[in-house]
Amino acid sequence: MLFDDETCYRALAARDARFDGLFFVGVTTTRIYCRPICSARTPGRDRCRFFSNAALAEREGFRPCLRCRPELAPGHAPVDAVRRTARVAATRIEAGALNDGGSLETLARDLGLSARQLRRAVRQEYGVSPIELAQTRRLLLAKQLLTESNLPIARVAFASGFESVRRFNALFRAHYRLTPTTMRRAAPPVHARDSIRLTLAYRPPLAWDVLLDFLAGRATAGVERIEGRAYLRTAAVGPHHGWLKVEPIAGRNALAVELATSLTPALPEVLGRLKDLFDLGARPDVIASHLRSDPRLAEVVSRCPGLRVPGAFDGFELTVRAVLGQRVSVRAATTLAGRLAARFGAPVEAPFPGLDRLGPAPERLAEAQDSELTALGIAAPRAAAIRAIAGAVARRELDLKPGPDPEALATALTAYPGLGDWTAQYIAMRALRWPDAFPAGDLGLLKAFGEPSPRRLRDASQAWRPWRAYAAMYLWSQAVGQA
Numbered sequence: 001m002l003f004d005d006e007t008c009y010r011a012l013a014a015r016d017a018r019f020d021g022l023f024f025v026g027v028t029t030t031r032i033y034c035r036p037i038c039s040a041r042t043p044g045r046d047r048c049r050f051f052s053n054a055a056l057a058e059r060e061g062f063r064p065c066l067r068c069r070p071e072l073a074p075g076h077a078p079v080d081a082v083r084r085t086a087r088v089a090a091t092r093i094e095a096g097a098l099n100d101g102g103s104l105e106t107l108a109r110d111l112g113l114s115a116r117q118l119r120r121a122v123r124q125e126y127g128v129s130p131i132e133l134a135q136t137r138r139l140l141l142a143k144q145l146l147t148e149s150n151l152p153i154a155r156v157a158f159a160s161g162f163e164s165v166r167r168f169n170a171l172f173r174a175h176y177r178l179t180p181t182t183m184r185r186a187a188p189p190v191h192a193r194d195s196i197r198l199t200l201a202y203r204p205p206l207a208w209d210v211l212l213d214f215l216a217g218r219a220t221a222g223v224e225r226i227e228g229r230a231y232l233r234t235a236a237v238g239p240h241h242g243w244l245k246v247e248p249i250a251g252r253n254a255l256a257v258e259l260a261t262s263l264t265p266a267l268p269e270v271l272g273r274l275k276d277l278f279d280l281g282a283r284p285d286v287i288a289s290h291l292r293s294d295p296r297l298a299e300v301v302s303r304c305p306g307l308r309v310p311g312a313f314d315g316f317e318l319t320v321r322a323v324l325g326q327r328v329s330v331r332a333a334t335t336l337a338g339r340l341a342a343r344f345g346a347p348v349e350a351p352f353p354g355l356d357r358l359g360p361a362p363e364r365l366a367e368a369q370d371s372e373l374t375a376l377g378i379a380a381p382r383a384a385a386i387r388a389i390a391g392a393v394a395r396r397e398l399d400l401k402p403g404p405d406p407e408a409l410a411t412a413l414t415a416y417p418g419l420g421d422w423t424a425q426y427i428a429m430r431a432l433r434w435p436d437a438f439p440a441g442d443l444g445l446l447k448a449f450g451e452p453s454p455r456r457l458r459d460a461s462q463a464w465r466p467w468r469a470y471a472a473m474y475l476w477s478q479a480v481g482q483a
Helices: 005-014 054-059 081-094 104-110 115-126 130-148 153-159 165-176 180-186 208-217 261-277 284-292 295-303 315-324 330-344 362-367 370-374 380-394 406-413 421-430 443-449 454-464 468-476
Strands: 024-027 032-034 048-051 195-201 224-227 230-237 240-248 254-260
Touching (some): 024 054, 081 104, 115 130, 130 153, 153 165, 208 330, 284 468, 315 421
Antiparallel strands (some): 195 254, 224 230, 230 240
C-alpha cells in the first residue's frame, strides 16, 4: 500500500483525481469497491477498506462499482527499481501474457526469473498471485466489453483471455453475482458497427496536442498518420492485423480507442501497447513537481503541463526508426521509414486514406540484402545495423519490450554494429519505457540547455533523476525537430 488509510480517506473525500488508480475503496455495507473519484456519496470512515489494486478487493469479496467502473482506472507507473520486476510482470499479464496458452514459467523466463521468484515478487507487490492478477484483469476487461461494445458474449469471453465460455460464465457469476447477459442488458445501448470502441483513462493533465505533434513529425507513411486530434495507424499483433484510431474524449480524462474487429483476439496486448505509446500510466503531478525544483527547468515545465514521453506501439518498429534517425534530420529519417515500409511492409486494408501498410516485420528485414536497403537511400552502416537487429529479434535473442532492467538492455544494445549511446538511450526512453533514460549527446538537448558538452549535460541531469526522460522531452519541446 502506497498510502496510509487516513490519507486514502482524505483523497476519497476530496475525490482527488490524482489518486485515481493508486488505490480502491471497498465499502463493507454494500460489498462494492470503487475508485477514489466515484460520484457516489462518500461512505463513513468506519465502513471503508482500502486496497492498492482491484485484485485484492475482489479476493476479499468486493464487487466492482457499476458507476465509477474500476476497470477504467489508470494503471500504476513504474516509480522505483525495487518494484520494477513485479510491475513489469503485471503489465505483461495485463497485456495477455498468461492468455492463449501462455504460462507463468515462460513469463518468468522472459524476465530472467524462476516461476517461484516471480510468484513471490508479484505477491509481495500486489498481495495476490500472478494467476489471481490475470483472472481479475480478464474479468474487468470482459466487463468493459460487455458495457461498451456489442460483441457477442462468446467473443467477449475469448477476447478477454478466457479459454472457454463455460469458465468465463462461472467466474463472472462467482465474482460479480451477475451473469454476463444480465450485465449486458443493464448497460447503455451500443450502436452496431464493424469496429470496437473502448476507453482508456489517464491521470490529468495530458498534453495531448504536444504528444501528437511529436508523433506527427515521426509518423511513417502508410503506417501512421495524424488526422485532426486523432492518431491513426495500422497494427500487427502476432497473426492479427488491422487498424486503430485514438482521440481524446471531450470533458473526460480518457481517450477513445476504436479498432478493427480483426484485432479482437489480441485485445489485451493492443490496449497494453497503447497505454505504453501514450504513457497513460505516468504521474504528471509527481514528475512535474520534481523537475520544477530545478530552476533550469522550472519555466518550461510550467509552460507545458502534462507532457508525456511517447512510447512505441511496436518496439522493433521504433528501434528501426531510431537507427534511421542517426546523423540525419527528423524529416529525412521519416522519409526513409516511409520508403522502408512501402518496400518491405505487408499490405493491409484500413478505412483511412493513406494507411495501407504494416510496419516491416523483423523476419522480412532480416532476410533483406544490404543492397536492397541502401537502394532506398539508407546509409550502409545503418542498413547493416537494421539487419543485425532484425535478425536478433527474429531469432528471439533480443526482446524490445519494457523489461525489469532497461538500463542493462540499453547497454547491451550498444554491442550491435552501428548502435551508439544516443540510439540506445532513445530506444530505452521510448521502446523500453525507462523513465530515467537520457541521450545526453543529442544536439537538440545540448542546444536547448545551452551546454556544448555532453559530459556536463549528463552531470547536470543527475538532479532530474529518476525522470530524465521527461526532462529530455521538456528540453526537446524547446528545440522542435532535433529528436
